[in-house]
Amino acid sequence: MDYDLGADAVELRKRLRELISAHIPEGFLGACTDDPRDLATTESFCKLLASDGLLALAWPKEHGGGGGSVWQQTVLREEMWAHHEPRGAQYMGINWVGPALMRYGTPEQKARHLSAISSGEVIWCQGFSEPEAGTDLASLRTRAVPDGEGWRITGQKVWTSYAQMASWCVLAACTDPNAPKPKRLSLFLVPMDRPGITVRPIRSMLGPHHLNEVFLDGVEVFPNEVLGEVGDGWRVMREALAFERVGIARYARCESLLDRMQNELGDDWDQLPESVRSRWVRALIDLRVARLLAYRAVSLQDDPSAGPAASAARIATTTCDQQVAELLFDVLGPSALDSGTSARLHGAAEDHWRYAQAATVASGTIEVQRMLVARETLGDHG
Numbered sequence: 001m002d003y004d005l006g007a008d009a010v011e012l013r014k015r016l017r018e019l020i021s022a023h024i025p026e027g028f029l030g031a032c033t034d035d036p037r038d039l040a041t042t043e044s045f046c047k048l049l050a051s052d053g054l055l056a057l058a059w060p061k062e063h064g065g066g067g068g069s070v071w072q073q074t075v076l077r078e079e080m081w082a083h084h085e086p087r088g089a090q091y092m093g094i095n096w097v098g099p100a101l102m103r104y105g106t107p108e109q110k111a112r113h114l115s116a117i118s119s120g121e122v123i124w125c126q127g128f129s130e131p132e133a134g135t136d137l138a139s140l141r142t143r144a145v146p147d148g149e150g151w152r153i154t155g156q157k158v159w160t161s162y163a164q165m166a167s168w169c170v171l172a173a174c175t176d177p178n179a180p181k182p183k184r185l186s187l188f189l190v191p192m193d194r195p196g197i198t199v200r201p202i203r204s205m206l207g208p209h210h211l212n213e214v215f216l217d218g219v220e221v222f223p224n225e226v227l228g229e230v231g232d233g234w235r236v237m238r239e240a241l242a243f244e245r246v247g248i249a250r251y252a253r254c255e256s257l258l259d260r261m262q263n264e265l266g267d268d269w270d271q272l273p274e275s276v277r278s279r280w281v282r283a284l285i286d287l288r289v290a291r292l293l294a295y296r297a298v299s300l301q302d303d304p305s306a307g308p309a310a311s312a313a314r315i316a317t318t319t320c321d322q323q324v325a326e327l328l329f330d331v332l333g334p335s336a337l338d339s340g341t342s343a344r345l346h347g348a349a350e351d352h353w354r355y356a357q358a359a360t361v362a363s364g365t366i367e368v369q370r371m372l373v374a375r376e377t378l379g380d381h382g
Contacts, residue, residue: 005071012072016054016079023048024086027346031088032210039165042088046120049087056094056118063102063110064118074298078252084348089162091248093117093124097170100240104228109189113168125166125192127157127214128237137172138181138234142216144173144188150222151175153188153196156215163199163212166192170240171216172233185233188221195219205354238307250317250359251290254324257352258283260345261328276330283323290316308376311369318359318366325349325356 023045031042049055050064058073059065066072077095080087087094098117101110116122133140142155153173163169168191175186192199196219202211228236258280262269269277293313300309328349329336339347360366 005075006069008072009075012075013079016076017083019045019048019052019054020079020083020086024083027341028084028086029346029348029351030084032206039088042086042090043120045086046088046090050118050120055087055090055120056098059094059098059114059118060102063098063114070298070301074249074295077249081249082252082256084253084351089123089125089165090117090120092126092162093122095248096240097124097126100170100227100236103239104236106224108224109227113189122168123162123166124168124170125160125163125214127160127163127169127171127190127216129159130156131158137237138184140172140174140185142171142173143177144175144186144221147220150220150225151188153190153216153219153221156213158213159202160199160212160214161210163192163214164201168192169214170227171221172237175230175233179231182234183231185237186230187227187233187236189225189227190219190221206358248317249294250321251287251294253352254320255284255287257324257328257345257348258287261331261349264344265331272331276327279327279330283320283327286316286320286323290320293317308373311372315366315369315373318356321352321356321359325353329353 024041028038028041031039046055053066054076056063056065057068057076058070059067061067077091080091085091094117098114101113105113113122117124127142128137128140130140130142140155142153142157144151144153151173153171155173157171160169168189171188171190172185173188174184176184190197196217198215198217200213200215202213204211227233262280265272272280290313293309293316297309297313332344332349335344336349336353338344339350341347343350
């Protein structure tokens, strides 16, 4: 394949960097901090991007997008992640909820949800993982029991990012416990303010807003809220997660951190032990490999069988996440634990290290990703 991002990639990066420089404060580390101003910053920035046709750059214009290419969207992802994702929680709606709706949604669902996502007006969360079904989602226990023309959903979700701030949830539930695993599940588009939904935050080192428990007590859902077909949720989920894995350009943040750290070191760079500088070069090489694997997955993202390519990119990227986190800590020593505006890189090294610890678990563990790649390469022999 051709890895050329196109003639306008440099100009687009320049434009995005100018917007970030003008509207995102120095030292910004994302929306999920103890400072509510950071969340407000992402909300206003998303609307700014949307007004300029940039938030959903690669979406078709009829859905509120910019009508750009997937490669332009790739440039956007890289610049957002390199600058600590100033879109905040919006990337979930942009990267996979919207594309899944375009592929599987009804005309009414598309009309209701796509323009709201592309304008930056709504935040989505995903209700997939459960206490007894994190990796093996086909075994989840949340039940959707028929009730009149619709269903009543009862169960519990866990590790639900952004549930405290989300307006909508893509909720997975079992609609037929006696069916084969691939046909047990259905997906529902559920407003988070519906009676019977309770959200409880999970305290973690990732900070507020990120992780939550969601309890569902007889939540009413309706036929027009099913995404795809009843019993086809497993297939939709697999494709949706492939979109998500491709859409998170963690390698761009790692490269940015290494570049910023080297600039900050200045003449002290030459005083680093040779072993550390060798690891630095090795990390840059690995990051370029991760980038190319991500580009390959992007080139295949309209292919329903492209999951293994997305998994391969995810493995490389999350491994680099942790590799760079350890390297930065070794360079900075005890000062790597500093946070706040007075810390080196405004505490970005410490922030990155914390998030890197969860990188090989989120969106499917690295072991599951390796299994998917192995099955594609060697064949599934049962």
